[in-house]
Amino acid sequence: MAPIVIYTKSWCPYCSAAKDLLQRKGVPFEEIEITGRSELREEMIERADGRTTVPQIFIGEQHIGGCDDLYALDARGGLDPLLVA
Template identity: 45%
Template sequence: MKPVTMYATGLCPYCVMAEKLLRSRGVTELNKIRVDSDAAQLQTMMKISGRRTVPQIFIGDFHVGGYDDLSALDREGSLESLLHD
């Protein structure tokens, strides 16, 4: 399984939903980076994703986007193959 990284905050309901969805698809190791407690990580997230909102999810080197993007990939059946390619 490819490594999964999620930039998140402590009080983000979409981050919680994204983590639940990833776990339900077999992700056991999730590199969760908190941007609310580390301004440098927030700057890094914005630089590599081009976005300011959380969550920002990366599967391997592929930038999925936020929860809505992750959920859309799951609905169309692409998430499983992305995780396991």
């Protein structure tokens, strides 16, 4: 399974929803909390091609996007194949 990384902020409801979906899928993920950590925020923005909102989700080296992108990917059946690849 490709490693999953999710950049979050502690107070973000979209971050919680994205993490909830991944937990329901039973997959481990690395959470990178960027609240008050400008160096990690800059890292996220660079990896996410300039996107500044949280969460930003990566499966392996593939940028999935934010919470809505993750749920849309799951709804069209594209998330599970990425999780087992």
